[in-house]
Amino acid sequence: MTGQVATEIETLLQQALSPTRLKVINDSARHHGHAGDDGTGESHFTVVIETPVxxxxxxxxxxxxxxxxxxxxxxxxxxxxxMKCLTPGESAAGERA
Known part of the structure; x- marks a missing residue:
């Protein structure tokens, strides 16, 4: 299930940068109880974006x-x-699924 913030991130990046590949990864569960964890489950994100722009x-x-x-x-x-910002053909070494 994708949360509201993750959906908003995806929508904004699609509109602004027309990516050929976009992953919005919610890392919040890995940081539960740490600084910045606001309890919403949407406090930490990684984005992998690939676009000719x-x-x-x-x-x-x-x-x-x-x-x-x-x-x-x-x-x-x-x-x-x-964030990992790539052009088509560049590799995202160490990228998480």
Missing amino acids: FEGKNRLARQRMVLAALGDIPGQRVHAFA
């Missing part, structure tokens, strides 16, 4: 594009947010 952009520029698309979600509505 990232072509020619460095890692920081890609991450800024993702953060701009998500507005106040990372850092305000979500405690922890990790």
Whole structure:
């Protein structure tokens, strides 16, 4: 079951960046009882996003594009947010399913 925040993350990234691949991974259960766990079950996320929009952009520029698309979600509505920003054909080494 996908929660409200995860669904919102997915929708915003689809609209802004037209990814060819997108995984929104809820890591919250791994952090239960730790700092930032607000009890909602949607406090920690990892996103793996692949889009041609990232072509020619460095890692920081890609991450800024993702953060701009998500507005106040990372850092305000979500405690922890990790991302892997790729172009088609790049590999996400160590990616979780």
